[in-house]
Amino acid sequence: MRSMEQSLKSIQGLSGQKSVSYADLCMLPHVHLPLGFKTPKFEKYDGHGDPIAHLKRYCNQLRGTGRKEELLMAYFGESLVGIASEWYMDQDISYWHIWDDLARDFIRQFQYNIDISPDRNSLTNLKKKSSESFREYAVKWHEQTSRVKPPMDEIEMVTVFLQAQEADYFQNMMSAMRKLFAEAIKIGEMVENGFENGSNSKPIHYHSYLPSHSGWVWRSSKGKEKRKKYPWQCRVQENTVPPNPFSQKGPRSTITPTKT
Numbered sequence: 001m002r003s004m005e006q007s008l009k010s011i012q013g014l015s016g017q018k019s020v021s022y023a024d025l026c027m028l029p030h031v032h033l034p035l036g037f038k039t040p041k042f043e044k045y046d047g048h049g050d051p052i053a054h055l056k057r058y059c060n061q062l063r064g065t066g067r068k069e070e071l072l073m074a075y076f077g078e079s080l081v082g083i084a085s086e087w088y089m090d091q092d093i094s095y096w097h098i099w100d101d102l103a104r105d106f107i108r109q110f111q112y113n114i115d116i117s118p119d120r121n122s123l124t125n126l127k128k129k130s131s132e133s134f135r136e137y138a139v140k141w142h143e144q145t146s147r148v149k150p151p152m153d154e155i156e157m158v159t160v161f162l163q164a165q166e167a168d169y170f171q172n173m174m175s176a177m178r179k180l181f182a183e184a185i186k187i188g189e190m191v192e193n194g195f196e197n198g199s200n201s202k203p204i205h206y207h208s209y210l211p212s213h214s215g216w217v218w219r220s221s222k223g224k225e226k227r228k229k230y231p232w233q234c235r236v237q238e239n240t241v242p243p244n245p246f247s248q249k250g251p252r253s254t255i256t257p258t259k260t
Contacts, residue, residue: 042079047087050117050147051110054079055103069099076102084110117147124163134169134192138185158184168195 040061045054058079062072073096077088087109096102118126123144128137141164145157152160158181162173165188172191176184 039075039078044081045079045084046082047084047110049113051107051113055106072099073102117149118144119148120152120160123148123160126164127166134188135185138188142181154180157181
């Protein structure tokens with residue numbers, strides 16, 4: 001018995017824990033489970049991602065507790081792993097009088113995940129790596145859009161996606177404008193296959209047009225000019241590349257503006 005006590009004291013000295021009793025080890029020892037309560041299988045939060053979204057998921061999973069805040073507080077640690085769990089275990093719960101106190105501290109600790117979440121500008125800078133296929137890149141890019149606030153609709157998503165493309169892909173993907181994102185992926189894969197087979201060494205023409213605010217027009221692959229009614233129009237020469245609608249440098253010299 002004495003050797004066991006000495007072993008416990010040595011453990012206490014190494015960990016800095018004052019006691020190994022249940023009352024000291026358990027963060028909320030006074031909380032008792034309702035009769036018949038079954039602990040749900042919580043979705044884990046590891047310190048990455050939106051902390052507010054995790055709080056919403058956690059509260060939804062504990063709807064059966066009858067809004068008892070002591071249960072919400074007692075089981076919150078079960079929904080955490082990694083650095084989030086370490087943070088929770090290091091807290092002085094004497095400052096948490098109600099659930100709102102815990103929730104506010106949790107959000108404050110992991111707020112940086114919201115602050116650094118992707119926006120439209122960062123998505124345009126997310127480029128395809130040489131080691132990944134176009135589909136892998138597009139799926140990864142699309143996953144990031146779910147974190148953008150306010151959310152983007154399908155047309156804006158494709159527009160921003162085209163902005164993110166390198167010049168060779170951009171010039172050959174204009175037919176994806178105003179289409180669904182899934183179609184943009186298919187077009188990108190066709191362009192990728194063309195580059196791999198050496199068939200896309202020169203820019204190609206598509207039946208396409210730029211966003212209405214740009215006012216630029218060009219000929220389609222069949223040589224038929226498509227244009228909008230603007231005060232100015234551009235007559236595009238054969239075998240020229242349509243201007244990038246997102247470029248700040250304006251049209252290329254191969255495009256001759258003329259008054260209508």
